[in-house]
Amino acid sequence: MHGSGGANVRSAVPDSAVRDNRLSYTDQAMFLALRATGEESLAQLVWLYEHPVDLDAVRKLHQNLGFGLFGRRIETSPLPFGRHRWVAATGPAAPLDIAATARPRTELTDWADERAGLPIDPETGPGWRLGVLPMTDGSTAISLEISHCLSDGMGAVLTITDAMKGIRRELGYPEPQARTRWNALKTDGRETVRSLPEVARTVARTVRLGYRRRHDIARSAPPPAVPYTGDPEAEVLVPAISVFVGLADWDARAQALQGNSHSLLAAFAARLGARLGRQRADDGAVSLLIPIADRAEDDTRANAVTLDSIAVNPVPVTKDLTEARAVIRAGFKKRRDEPDESLELLPLIPFVPKVAVRRGADVLFGFSDLPVSCTNLGDLDPVLGRADGTDCAYLMLRGVNGRIPRKLLEQRRGLLTVASGRIGDHISITVVGYEPGAVNTKHSLREHAVHVLGEFGLTDIRQAGC
Numbered sequence: 001m002h003g004s005g006g007a008n009v010r011s012a013v014p015d016s017a018v019r020d021n022r023l024s025y026t027d028q029a030m031f032l033a034l035r036a037t038g039e040e041s042l043a044q045l046v047w048l049y050e051h052p053v054d055l056d057a058v059r060k061l062h063q064n065l066g067f068g069l070f071g072r073r074i075e076t077s078p079l080p081f082g083r084h085r086w087v088a089a090t091g092p093a094a095p096l097d098i099a100a101t102a103r104p105r106t107e108l109t110d111w112a113d114e115r116a117g118l119p120i121d122p123e124t125g126p127g128w129r130l131g132v133l134p135m136t137d138g139s140t141a142i143s144l145e146i147s148h149c150l151s152d153g154m155g156a157v158l159t160i161t162d163a164m165k166g167i168r169r170e171l172g173y174p175e176p177q178a179r180t181r182w183n184a185l186k187t188d189g190r191e192t193v194r195s196l197p198e199v200a201r202t203v204a205r206t207v208r209l210g211y212r213r214r215h216d217i218a219r220s221a222p223p224p225a226v227p228y229t230g231d232p233e234a235e236v237l238v239p240a241i242s243v244f245v246g247l248a249d250w251d252a253r254a255q256a257l258q259g260n261s262h263s264l265l266a267a268f269a270a271r272l273g274a275r276l277g278r279q280r281a282d283d284g285a286v287s288l289l290i291p292i293a294d295r296a297e298d299d300t301r302a303n304a305v306t307l308d309s310i311a312v313n314p315v316p317v318t319k320d321l322t323e324a325r326a327v328i329r330a331g332f333k334k335r336r337d338e339p340d341e342s343l344e345l346l347p348l349i350p351f352v353p354k355v356a357v358r359r360g361a362d363v364l365f366g367f368s369d370l371p372v373s374c375t376n377l378g379d380l381d382p383v384l385g386r387a388d389g390t391d392c393a394y395l396m397l398r399g400v401n402g403r404i405p406r407k408l409l410e411q412r413r414g415l416l417t418v419a420s421g422r423i424g425d426h427i428s429i430t431v432v433g434y435e436p437g438a439v440n441t442k443h444s445l446r447e448h449a450v451h452v453l454g455e456f457g458l459t460d461i462r463q464a465g466c
Contacts, residue, residue: 058132241430
C-alpha cells in the first residue's frame with residue numbers, strides 16, 4: 001500500500017550539495033545534446049490492471065511523484081557558456097489525465113505511444129505526466145512519462161518507489177527565477193572565470209585524447225544513409241513493443257545455455273540487432289551500449305551511469321552463452337579498472353557549440369558501429385508494480401523518443417534499444433526499433449522480437465496489449 005502518503009522526508013543530501021544546484025557536466029551534456037538534435041528522450045512506465053483501479057490511490061501517487069528527482073526543472077544560464085541549474089518544481093507537473101472514454105484493449109500501446117508524444121520539457125515543464133485509461137474489457141492502464149533529463153532509469157525507479165511508499169524528498173532547490181538576471185550574470189561569470197584553469201587543463205587532455213582516438217573520430221562520421229522518400233524534418237514515432245517471459249522459463253534457459261539473466265538479455269539484444277542489420281562491418285559483431293548504474297545514496301544527478309560498449313558475436317549465443325558472458329564480464333572489469341577517458345572532457349561542455357555537441361554524441365555513443373542500447377534494471381522492488389496500491393498484472397518499462405527527426409534516424413542508420421526489468425513472476429522486455437528502408441511497425445517489430453526469443457527456446461511469451 002502507499003504508506004503514510006504525505007509525510008515529508010528531507011533527503012540526507014550534504015549541505016554543500018544542496019547549496020550547489022548546478023547540473024553535473026553529464027546532465028548538462030545530455031540536455032544540450034537533445035536540444036541540439038531536436039530529440040526528446042523519455043522514460044515511460046505503463047501499469048496494466050485487469051480490473052478498474054483505485055483512483056483515489058492513483059491521485060495520491062500523482063501528488064507524491066512531484067518530489068525528489070521529479071520535483072525540479074532546469075534553469076539555463078544567461079551566459080552562453082554558463083552552467084545550468086536545478087530549480088524547484090515540486091508537486092504535480094501537469095494535471096492527472098483520466099481518459100473520459102474507454103478504449104479497446106487492442107489500442108493499449110497506441111494510447112501509450114500517444115502519451116509518449118505529449119509535450120515534455122525539462123526546462124519549461126511539465127517534466128513528467130501521469131495518465132489513466134479505462135478499457136472496454138474492464139481493464140485499466142496507467143502511464144507515467146518522465147524526461148530523461150530529470151532522471152535515468154534507476155533514478156526513476158527509486159523516485160517512483162518512494163512516491164508509492166508516501167515518501168516525499170525535498171532537495172532544497174531554489175524557486176525558479178530566484179536570481180535576478182544581473183545576479184545570475186555576475187555569479188555565473190565569476191564561476192566561469194574560476195573554472196578557466198580546469199578548462200585549460202581539459203583542453204590539453206582533449207588534444208592528447210583526440211590524437212590517440214583519431215581513428216575512432218574518423219570512423220564516427222555518419223555512415224551512408226539508405227535512400228528514402230519523405231520529409232527529412234518530419235518527426236518519427238519509433239515503434240515500441242513490450243513482451244513478457246516467465247522468470248522460471250527465462251532463468252532455466254539462461255542456465256541451460258551456460259549463462260545468466262544478464263548475458264541472456266545481452267544475447268537477445270545482439271541477436272535482434274543482427275536480425276535488424278546492426279552488425280559491425282569489420283567483424284560481424286553487434287556493439288551493445290550498456291549503461292552501468294553509478295548512483296550513490298541520495299544522489300541528485302539525473303543520469304548517474306557510465307556507458308560500456310561491448311562487442312558480442314551474435315552467431316553462437318542461441319546455443320551457448322559462455323563467450324557472451326565472458327565478454328560482458330571482461331568489459332565491466334575494464335570499465336571499473338580503467339575509467340572512461342571521455343569523462344575527463346566534460347568540463348568543456350558549457351563551451352561547446354551545438355554542431356560540436358552533435359558530433360561529440362556520434363563519437364560518445366559510437367553511432368558508426370550501429371550500437372544497440374541494452375538496459376537491464378535487474379530485480380525490481382515489488383512496490384514498483386503497485387500504482388494503485390495493489391499489484392498490477394503487467395508493467396511495461398519503456399525508454400522512448402517522444403520525438404525524433406527522421407533525418408537523424410536515417411543519418412544514424414536507425415535505432416534499436418532493449419530495456420528490461422524483473423518484477424513479479426516475469427521479466428518485462430521492451431524493444432524500441434527503427435530500421436532504415438524497412439516497414440517499421442509495431443507488428444513487424446513484435447514479430448522480430450518473438451522470432452529471436454524463439455531462437456533461444458523461449459516460446460511462452462505474453463503480451464499486455466496489441
